[in-house]
Amino acid sequence: MSHDSGRAHIVFEMDLSLHETRRRAEVVAALGPDWDPLAVMRAEEEAYDLLYSGLDERQRETYDMLVAAGVLPRRGAGRASD
Template identity: 70%
Template sequence: MNDRNTSDHHIFELDLTEHEARRRTEVLAALGDTWDPIAVMEGEAEANRLLYSGLDADQQATYDMLVAAGVLPSSGQA
């Protein structure tokens, strides 16, 4: 047996499972019954489309380069 406890260091474990379950429950309660995750995702997609719309030629070239490199999702994935 490898006892890692020394006079200077003491090993202890902390199980956060119960805390995490309670945290998730509180988050969902705070969101309320009207929270619509699909509407949120659609809103984010629309915001991304608006953000990258109306780019000039240089901006569009930079955007295309970032999409090709995988840094940004293509407009169909946003």
């Protein structure tokens, strides 16, 4: 207990690391044995390629502005956005 201006304060701490470990284990279990994180990442990259493909001139200017501002990553050469 610490004292501050004559008022008593009780320090309350709770260690949630065991709870977090259980939560993460439950998430992985819920994903199931067929979950393939690399396939998910590849599919996400393909989705981004499609999202930024076929941009008209104005959309391309907006995209370039967002890249320059650091909001979006630049899609590499040979990508659908190029």
